[in-house]
Amino acid sequence: MKKKLTIIAVSLFSLLCLRVSLAQSDEHQPLLSVKEIMNGLITPTTTTIWGAYQLETDAQWQEVRNAALSVIAAGNLLQFGGAGEGEAETAAEADWKTYNQQMIEAARLVVLATDNKDEEALSAAGNDVLYPPCESCHQQYQAR
Ligand code: HEC
Secondary structure: OHHHHHHHHHHHHHHHHHHHHHHHHHOOOOOOOHHHHHHHHHHHHHHHHHHOOOOOOHHHHHHHHHHHHHHHHHHHHHOOOOOOOOHHHHHOOHHHHHHHHHHHHHHHHHHHHHHOOOHHHHHHHHHHHHHHHHHHHHHHHOOO
16 A cells, blocks of 8 residues: 555656656747847857957957857757747758858857967958858848
8 A cells, every 4th residue: 555655656746747847848949030049149249259350358358259159059049940930940951950050160169269369260260160151041041
C-alpha cells in the first residue's frame, strides 16, 4: 500500500514537471518580427561596428565588442525566425541558417579583433566577413 502511494506520488510529480516544462516551451515564442530585429538590433550595432575607426580608449573597444555580442544575440533570435507570419518556417530553411551562421561567425571575429585591439582585423572582419551574409540573405529573403 505504501509502495503504491509512493508510485502515485512520483507519477503526479512527473506530470507536474511535464506541465511546467510544456508551459515554459510555450514562452519560447519569438517576440519580435525579423524587421524589428533588423531595425532594433542589427542596424544600430552594425553601425557601431562599421563606424569604428581609430579606437583608442578601452571604453571605445568595449563598445564595439558589445555591439558584436548584440549581433550574435540577434543571430541567436534569427535562428528561430521572427514573430511575423511564416518567419519561423523561413528560418527552418538551410540557406537562412547558412547566412545567419555566417553573420554570427563574422561577429565572433569582430569580438576577437576587439580582444586583441587589432583595428586591421576589425575592419577586415567587418567589411569582408560581416557584410556579405547581409547581402546574400536579403537577396534571397527580403521582399521587394
Ligand atoms: C538570415 C537572414 C538575414 C541576415 C543574415 C540579415 N538580414 Fe537584414 N533582413 C532580413 C529580412 C528577411 C529582411 C526583411 C524583413 C521584412 O521586411 O519583413 C531584412 C531587412 C533588413 C533591413 C530593412 C528593415 C526595414 O525596415 O525594412 C535592414 C536595414 C537590414 N535587414 C540590415 C541587415 C544587416 C546590416 C545585416 C548584416 C549585418 C542583415 N540585415 C543581415 C534577413 C536577414
